[in-house]
Amino acid sequence: MDPLSIISLTGNIAQFISIGYGILSTARELYNAPDDSADSLRTIRLLAEDVKRSIVMISKDIPDVAQSGEERALQDISKECGQLADGVLAQIEKLRIDGEGLLRKLRALRVSATFRFKKKEIDEMLARLIALEARLRTWWFPTNIYRHSITGQNNVIIAIRSDLSQLKRTTNRLDIGQSVLSGLEAKLDQILANIESLEDGSAISARRDALEGIALNSRNYKDETSKMKRHHRILEALIFDSIYSREEKIEFAHVKTLEWLFDSPITNFRAWLETGSGVYWMNGLVSTDCTFVSKIRLRNTLLIFFLVRPAVASLPP
Amino acid sequence: MKYVSSHPATREALKKWAGGQEMVIASHYFWIAGTEMQKSQEGLLQTLLFHILRKTPWLIDALLPEQIGLQRTHSLSQLKAFFSQLQGEELECCFCFFIDGLDEYHGAEEDIIQVVKDLAACPRIKVCASSRPWSAFLAEWSSSPQSFRMQDFTRDDISAYVHDKVSTDAKFQAASINDPQWLDLPQTIVERAEGIWIWVYFVVRELLRDIRDNEPFEQLHKRIDSYPTELSAFFDVIMGKIDQVHMKSAARLMLSSTIAIQPLSVLALVVLEEEEDFVIRSEIYTLSKDDLKDLFKSWQPRLQNRCRDLMKLEPATRTEPRNFRVEFLHRTVRDFLLKEHRDELQIKAGADFDTRFSLCEVKLLELKRAEQDYDGSFHGLHVMELLHYANMIEQEPLKSQVPQALIELLDELDRVMKYHSRLYRVYRGWNRLAPNKSKKWPNISWIAASAGLTQFTRQDIEINQDIAHVSVLLQCSLGCADLGVESTAGDSAIPVFARNINTIRLLLTTEVDPNYSINRSTSPWVSFLRHLAQNWSNFSGQSKQIALDIICELVQRGAHIRFRIQDEDEQGATISIFEFVRNELGEPITAWRLKEIVKRRQEVDRISQECHSESSKSSNPPNIWKPQGRFARLLAWTKW
Numbered sequence: 001m002d003p004l005s006i007i008s009l010t011g012n013i014a015q016f017i018s019i020g021y022g023i024l025s026t027a028r029e030l031y032n033a034p035d036d037s038a039d040s041l042r043t044i045r046l047l048a049e050d051v052k053r054s055i056v057m058i059s060k061d062i063p064d065v066a067q068s069g070e071e072r073a074l075q076d077i078s079k080e081c082g083q084l085a086d087g088v089l090a091q092i093e094k095l096r097i098d099g100e101g102l103l104r105k106l107r108a109l110r111v112s113a114t115f116r117f118k119k120k121e122i123d124e125m126l127a128r129l130i131a132l133e134a135r136l137r138t139w140w141f142p143t144n145i146y147r148h149s150i151t152g153q154n155n156v157i158i159a160i161r162s163d164l165s166q167l168k169r170t171t172n173r174l175d176i177g178q179s180v181l182s183g184l185e186a187k188l189d190q191i192l193a194n195i196e197s198l199e200d201g202s203a204i205s206a207r208r209d210a211l212e213g214i215a216l217n218s219r220n221y222k223d224e225t226s227k228m229k230r231h232h233r234i235l236e237a238l239i240f241d242s243i244y245s246r247e248e249k250i251e252f253a254h255v256k257t258l259e260w261l262f263d264s265p266i267t268n269f270r271a272w273l274e275t276g277s278g279v280y281w282m283n284g285l286v287s288t289d290c291t292f293v294s295k296i297r298l299r300n301t302l303l304i305f306f307l308v309r310p311a312v313a314s315l316p317p
Numbered sequence: 318m319k320y321v322s323s324h325p326a327t328r329e330a331l332k333k334w335a336g337g338q339e340m341v342i343a344s345h346y347f348w349i350a351g352t353e354m355q356k357s358q359e360g361l362l363q364t365l366l367f368h369i370l371r372k373t374p375w376l377i378d379a380l381l382p383e384q385i386g387l388q389r390t391h392s393l394s395q396l397k398a399f400f401s402q403l404q405g406e407e408l409e410c411c412f413c414f415f416i417d418g419l420d421e422y423h424g425a426e427e428d429i430i431q432v433v434k435d436l437a438a439c440p441r442i443k444v445c446a447s448s449r450p451w452s453a454f455l456a457e458w459s460s461s462p463q464s465f466r467m468q469d470f471t472r473d474d475i476s477a478y479v480h481d482k483v484s485t486d487a488k489f490q491a492a493s494i495n496d497p498q499w500l501d502l503p504q505t506i507v508e509r510a511e512g513i514w515i516w517v518y519f520v521v522r523e524l525l526r527d528i529r530d531n532e533p534f535e536q537l538h539k540r541i542d543s544y545p546t547e548l549s550a551f552f553d554v555i556m557g558k559i560d561q562v563h564m565k566s567a568a569r570l571m572l573s574s575t576i577a578i579q580p581l582s583v584l585a586l587v588v589l590e591e592e593e594d595f596v597i598r599s600e601i602y603t604l605s606k607d608d609l610k611d612l613f614k615s616w617q618p619r620l621q622n623r624c625r626d627l628m629k630l631e632p633a634t635r636t637e638p639r640n641f642r643v644e645f646l647h648r649t650v651r652d653f654l655l656k657e658h659r660d661e662l663q664i665k666a667g668a669d670f671d672t673r674f675s676l677c678e679v680k681l682l683e684l685k686r687a688e689q690d691y692d693g694s695f696h697g698l699h700v701m702e703l704l705h706y707a708n709m710i711e712q713e714p715l716k717s718q719v720p721q722a723l724i725e726l727l728d729e730l731d732r733v734m735k736y737h738s739r740l741y742r743v744y745r746g747w748n749r750l751a752p753n754k755s756k757k758w759p760n761i762s763w764i765a766a767s768a769g770l771t772q773f774t775r776q777d778i779e780i781n782q783d784i785a786h787v788s789v790l791l792q793c794s795l796g797c798a799d800l801g802v803e804s805t806a807g808d809s810a811i812p813v814f815a816r817n818i819n820t821i822r823l824l825l826t827t828e829v830d831p832n833y834s835i836n837r838s839t840s841p842w843v844s845f846l847r848h849l850a851q852n853w854s855n856f857s858g859q860s861k862q863i864a865l866d867i868i869c870e871l872v873q874r875g876a877h878i879r880f881r882i883q884d885e886d887e888q889g890a891t892i893s894i895f896e897f898v899r900n901e902l903g904e905p906i907t908a909w910r911l912k913e914i915v916k917r918r919q920e921v922d923r924i925s926q927e928c929h930s931e932s933s934k935s936s937n938p939p940n941i942w943k944p945q946g947r948f949a950r951l952l953a954w955t956k957w
Contacts, residue, residue: 015906022909026916043912046895050905176371187858212906220858231374234381238367238391240354246346247319262326267465272443273330273413279437281454281464282318282447 003163004222006156007191009061009074011218013136016054016081018211020129021204023047023088024122048092055085070139070156077135084128091121133207137198157192164188167225170232174239180228187221318344318417318447335411343368344415347422356423358432362396365414369403373410380406404439412442419448426453475510475517479503482521488528499534505541516551518646519626520544552653555625563623566590568665570624572672573679574643575655578702583612583630583641584686585679586620596678596685597729601736604686613641676706677726684733696737703730704768711770711819720772727773731761762786766793766824769817778827787824788833792841794820795867796848812852814845814867815860821867831876842876846894850882850901865907868898872914 026043062078140156164184171181194213197206262270272280321327322344331340345364347356354360370377380402403412414436422429430453437444448454450466458464483489483503493499506524510517520541527537545551559567569589574581588596604612617630620643627650631642645651654662663670680703687696710723738758762781765773774794778787796813814821831842839847849864856864872878872894879891882901892901895915899908 018906019909022906022913026909026912043895046899050899050909053905174371176374212910215906216858216862227378228374231370231377234377235367235371238363238370240352240360240363242352242355243364243367246348246351246355247344261321262324262330268462269465270326270330272445272463273327274333276334276463277437277440277443278463279433279458279461280443280445281458281461282321282445283450283454283459283464283466 003156003160004225005061006074007160007188007218007225008222009058009078010136010140010191011215011222012054012057012061013077013081013132014211014218015215016051016058016085017129017133017136018208018215019050019054020084020088021126021208021211023051023092024126024129027091027122048089051085051088051092055082058082068155073139077132077139080128080132080135084125084132087121087125087128091125130204133198133211137195140192140195160188163225167228167232170236171228174232174235176231176235180224184221184224184228187217187224191217191221318346318415318445321445322415331411331413334413339373339410341369341372341410341412342415343372343412344417347416347418347420349421349423356421358422358424358429359391359393359396361416361422361432362393362400363391366396366399369412376403376408376410379408400436404442408441410441414442414444416444416446419446419454420451426451430454430457476503476507478517479506479510479521483524483528486525486528488531492528492534496534502537502541505538509541516544519551519555522626552627552650552657555627556658558625560622564665565667567623568662569667569670569672569675570628570643571654572659572662572666572670573675574628574645575651575659576672577676578705580631580642580644581679582683583609583616583643584682585643586616587612588675588679588682596682597725599682599685601685601733603688609641671710673706673709674723674726677703677710677723680706681726681730681733684730684737687737689737696734700730700734700764704764704770707765707770708768708816711772723770724773724776727761727765727770734758734761762790763793766790766817766820767796767813769794769813769820771819771823774820775823778824782827784828784830785833785835787827787829788831788841789835791821791824791829791831792835792844794824795841795845812856812860812864815863818863818867825870825874829874831871831874840877842871843880843882845871846880846897847882850897853902861904865898865902865904868894869907869911869914872911873918875918878915 026047058078058081062075164181167184168181171178191214194210194217197210199207261267269280269282322342328340328342331342334340343365345361347361349356352360354363380399416433419426419429419433433444433446436442450459480503483506489499489502502524506517506520510520523540523544524537527540532540544554566589570581570586573585573589613630613632620628620630626646629644629646631644666672680699684696684699684703687699707723707727714720735758762774762777765777774790778790781787794814794817796817832840834840845867853861876894878895879893881890882892882897895908895912898911899905
């Protein structure tokens with residue numbers, strides 16, 4: 001299972017749990033105030049949609065065959081999500097039928113016994129969500145040692161970190177800006193920090209915030225990382241060995257001597273850069289390295305002012 | 318060519334060309350003795366393509382569908398297809414290619430000339446190419462004004478310049494008759510110059526003064542030796558020559574010029590010399606062309622006294638006939654001052670001098686002295702620039718001046734613009750900017766809110782807490798009024814609402830009504846949502862988060878839950894905020910959170926209504942209900 005799928009799966013599970021909390025609280029409110037029937041029905045339909053969508057997203061990332069114990073554990077958590085989703089969907093179905101019934105029945109006909117019964121089921125599902133959330137946390141951090149030392153990191157975190165440093169190496173080789181990478185790193189740290197903050201003791205609302213953080217950041221992380229990988233693939237297909245070699249050999253001995261090039265009374269080059277279009281031709285300004293310019297030619301050439309140093313070592317551009 | 322393409326001046330000049338658009342520089346170096354890729358068309362195009370995509374990865378997504386680019390080799394036709402796509406698409410991106418050594422291409426010269434011309438056929442692409450003067454290239458380009466011959470610019474030129482200036486000087490000629498070793502002086506200068514023109518200008522000028530003052534020959538030699546050819550040491554010497562009396566105003570002028578986004582006008586010199594509150598107290602009157610010319614004449618020698626030759630006054634140009642500009646003698650001066658001397662200049666300018674504030678003053682004075690401007694576009698540019706500096710102050714508070722000074726300055730700006738807007742008929746800019754679609758200057762409160770000037774807005778709402786007023790301010794600060802004030806260069810990707818977040822938060826502490834609409838136009842709330850719907854995919858993750866937080870906050874503040882998102886479509890279906898966030902923006906988590914906020918809000922509304930009907934005799938009902946006692950308990954119950 002590749003690190004990106006792990007991140008994405010975790011994010012989706014976090015989103016599922018968070019939406020689950022939202023759904024259950026909404027469902028409970030629907031029981032309590034089902035007076036706006038048409039609107040309630042629409043809400044219920046959307047609830048079902050979101051549950052289904054988020055479970056589809058989870059199943060997309062589950063690997064067919066689990067390789068290690070860690071992956072099996074994650075698979076189990078995903079399966080639990082699936083089962084829980086079934087339960088939630090069943091509840092929503094009941095609600096929906098009730099809701100349609102309500103259109104016909106009088107509101108007073110709502111029987112308090114069935115209401116209490118369903119509320120119990122909702123509370124039970126809430127408990128399962130909380131348990132699921134705890135499992136997700138323990139999956140990431142098998143030991144509490146993590147909080148005090150790096151040695152406690154599990155293999156998954158190591159794999160994700162090494163995936164990131166691989167990206168860093170490619171970025172360096174292709175000479176691309178580093179800003180996106182540091183953003184990615186910050187997101188990963190944010191995900192881990194959010195997972196850590198999923199304390200059992202804290203209020204559900206605080207934990208929901210943390211889950212939302214995980215879901216949001218991991219979605220961003222996955223999107224940006226896979227986009228970046230695609231960019232790298234394309235750039236690596238375009239780069240060739242000698243792409244920089246010529247440029248690197250050129251080294252002006254007296255770069256300052258060309259300052260006048262930009263002086264507007266002397267040349268119109270600057271004006272062309274600022275407002276011109278088409279082609280500007282520099283007649284004679286050719287980069288030369290010493291292997292091609294003999295000493296005599298040097299003395300006579302127009303290029304006397306931008307002679308080059310012998311390319312003793314290829315200096316970085 | 319490598320030197321040219323990587324020179325900061327090149328980048329700076331091309332940025333001007335590109336305007337606000339992204340600008341990409343890519344270069345290729347032909348080499349006849351290198352690999353196939355170094356001397357072929359494929360190599361040229363693939364190298365350019367690599368550098369373009371390396372610098373602007375978003376073009377990959379815009380131009381390359383998923384499957385392309387994965388194979389190792391690319392045919393010439395594939396590469397050409399990409400470039401014609403690059404020329405055809407409406408991209409917010411300008412390109413400048415530097416191609417070195419066309420004569421080292423391994424095919425016919427005519428072919429490579431055609432390739433270069435094809436590349437430059439698009440107005441967003443230009444090409445700077447170099448080659449040896451071979452006949453095919455000469456035939457194509459030698460008559461073009463967009464070219465130069467290197468042999469015209471060798472050290473012979475420096476030599477000619479020096480001889481022209483020094484040898485023709487009467488005193489010099491007289492001296493050299495008595496003492497032939499004087500005749501070597503020009504050559505000494507040329508030797509030492511090492512081709513640095515700015516060095517030559519300076520030394521020749523100083524030398525001529527010495528000659529005029531009958532300095533002995535040894536002194537002249539000392540003079541030449543005293544100017545190091547190492548540029549930064551050279552500048553240190555020049556700086557040391559500035560008279561201490563003038564040091565303060567010189568330092569102020571230089572600091573201002575390094576930060577200003579375009580060259581200062583001659584009026585800046587006036588501002589820097591005058592009393593502190595001169596600009597604010599000064600009357601509004603137009604300076605005639607002759608007045609400006611007089612200013613130019615009187616300031617030219619004085620500027621030289623103050624800044625030696627580091628700054629110069631440029632005469633008016635054809636495009637801006639009224640404007641005399643203060644420019645650096647050479648663009649390296651600006652880089653040098655920024656890098657090496659900024660702190661030193663700040664000390665010399667005095668601790669109470671704030672460059673950004675001073676630039677605001679300069680702009681205000683320019684507006685006060687400006688000509689009548691029928692479409693207001695010149696005035697508009699000055700206002701935008703002033704707001705840019707004011708926003709810089711917002712990012713980092715003023716060091717010494719009380720914040721009050723900036724507020725007074727903005728009030729004065731209001732007065733000036735009201736004066737001007739009596740005279741001109743229409744300015745297209747203002748109706749884009751003002752939520753009421755007026756074509757006159759709106760008012761400073763709106764402008765300040767649009768530009769994210771929190772200090773000003775804070776004071777403003779202390780005076781006027783009218784719901785209508787703060788609601789329009791909210792609309793301005795959310796960026797829906799489309800005031801084209803961009804934040805500082807480089808981070809143009811930051812949307813207005815993210816930059817103005819402090820102002821927005823401030824306004825949300827007042828009794829603002831997100832649903833209030835001015836002259837029956839769209840409310841801040843709906844125009845904000847429309848703005849988001851149109852641009853959502855372009856925002857960064859952080860901006861999205863800020864936008865979602867603002868939505869939640871506005872819903873809590875009573876924004877309409879159902880609205881029409883389609884513009885001008887009175888018959889169109891309404892959509893709920895829940896559906897909008899979930900389906901249009903694709904943010905289910907926030908959507909469900911909003912659902913709860915809405916429930917809670919409705920609960921509070923219901924309770925407050927009940928409470929009202931119980932005590933309807935109480936006079937003015939407060940606009941916002943804060944839960945207390947019994948309500949607070951009910952709220953806690955809904956909260957879970």
